Amino acid sequence: MFKLDHPIKSPLFDYYAPLGKHYRGLISIPHSGENIPQEFEKFLSGDIAAYKEDVDFKVNELVDIQSLQQAGIAVLVAHVHRICVDLNRSEANSVMFWKDNTQGKKLVIQEASESEVEKLIETYHRPYYELLKATLEDLEKRKSAPISMIDLHSMPSRPTEYHMKQNPNQKTTRPHFCLSDRRGKTCTPEFIQFFHAELEKRGHECSFNEPYIGGYVTEYVDQFRTNNIQIEINRSIYMDEKTKELLPEKVFQLRPLLTEVLIKGFEKFDS
Helix, strand or coil: CCCCCCCCCCCCEEECCCCCCCCCCCCCCCCCEECCCHHHHHCCCCCHHHHHHHCCCHHHHHHCCCHHHHHEEEEEECECCCCCCCCCHHHHHCCCCCCCCCCEEEECCCCCCHHHHHHHHHHHHHHHHHHHHHHHHHHHHCCCEEEEEEEEEEEEHHHHHHHHHHHCCCCCCCEEEEECCCCCCCCHHHHHHEEECCCCCCCCCCEECCCCCCCCHHHHHCCCCCEEECCCCCCCHHHEECCCEEEEEHHHHHHHHHHHHHHHHHHCCCH
């Protein structure tokens, strides 16, 4: 197991509530978790380098959470590692879904029984979605306009063999940001276009629904009255993809920029 650089406040997630009376929306960060609970260890290979490969590394540190809270934006950050329970997948496909990582390295060496899987879903998957549901229902009561919701991720700068199998027609280089709305299903055109324009205005190349169209969180949240998108951040613009380390100078530039764009968008589409 590799350790977080900060203490775990909860074995599951941290919920950062909005500060003040105004509540504008929610940001979900489901894949930056690095915690591998003890009950998973017997099922996994123990290859720490393989574990690190597909983490959305430190995405929660690419935004100023306190500034988001002060702007009325809640932030939900998961701690459990996606190789244990993938929170961007449905319950049925969440527990140790990744048998190998996207580089082909073995992750799962022993399958869990049906009863073990159900217990792990109950412990690690459902609480995240219960909080999402409660938060969005609360926001629906407070707001007349659609709720602003963003699911925040990071992506490798180049597709692996696994990615090319999933989408053979994708480009071999990726933009700085990929914005996804399930191909026009989960928000108004104006909502996703706003974030696209603001990021490009600040010098970042962006794409719509390429190479990702949005995951299960985006699909799930669409049942509520939301403007709801997924944003993928190219890892090369903030980290060393080989050593799995943050690049402080790049983070110093990206963090205030991304925070500003998010706050500006949530404010614009608030009722």
